[in-house]
Every structure is written in structure tokens, then in C-alpha cells.
Amino acid sequence: MPRRLPEKTRTAKRKLRKRGSKRRYRPSKPFLRKAPIWKNLELEVVIDDIGSRGDGIARIYGFMIFVPGGRAGERIKVKIVSVGGKFAVAERIA
Numbered sequence: 001m002p003r004r005l006p007e008k009t010r011t012a013k014r015k016l017r018k019r020g021s022k023r024r025y026r027p028s029k030p031f032l033r034k035a036p037i038w039k040n041l042e043l044e045v046v047i048d049d050i051g052s053r054g055d056g057i058a059r060i061y062g063f064m065i066f067v068p069g070g071r072a073g074e075r076i077k078v079k080i081v082s083v084g085g086k087f088a089v090a091e092r093i094a
Contacts, residue, residue, distance in 0.1 A: 043078055058090075076092055
């Protein structure tokens, strides 16, 4: 004989599941570290590496800065154009 559910469980309204929601995964703890740089800041950096798209990559306190047209080992002066959560984009200053 099948087991019967209690009365209040049978009549309870059920929540509908949302399928294909467009929410991104958000970790339970917020990203505590702020970016050590900001927009329009002028810096002198050393290009450490080359990115997959050919941009030079410099790092300041572990924060990545992409510099279009930069070559590895080059020391250049840059101006920060945009800052994201994990990286920034800069342009070369003559």
C-alpha cells in the first residue's frame, strides 16, 4: 500500500521553478578587494607578458592592465582608460 502524505503537505502551494533564468552566479561573499588603480590615472609600467590578442600585460599589486601594442620587457607611460573588476585597459602616452 502506498504511503499517504499529511493533509497540509497535499494542499500546500508549490513554488514554480524558473528555467533558463539569466542570472549570473554570484558568490556568497562579496569581492572585498578594490582595484588599486582608477580611471585617468597616469602610470609608468613594465610590460610583463603578451595577452592572447597581442596586447601587453602589466601588473600592479596583482591587478592586470592591458596595453594595446605593448611589447614584453618594455617600460612605458600609460593612462588608464577603463577599470573593471579584475583588469583595466590603458593607452600609451607618448
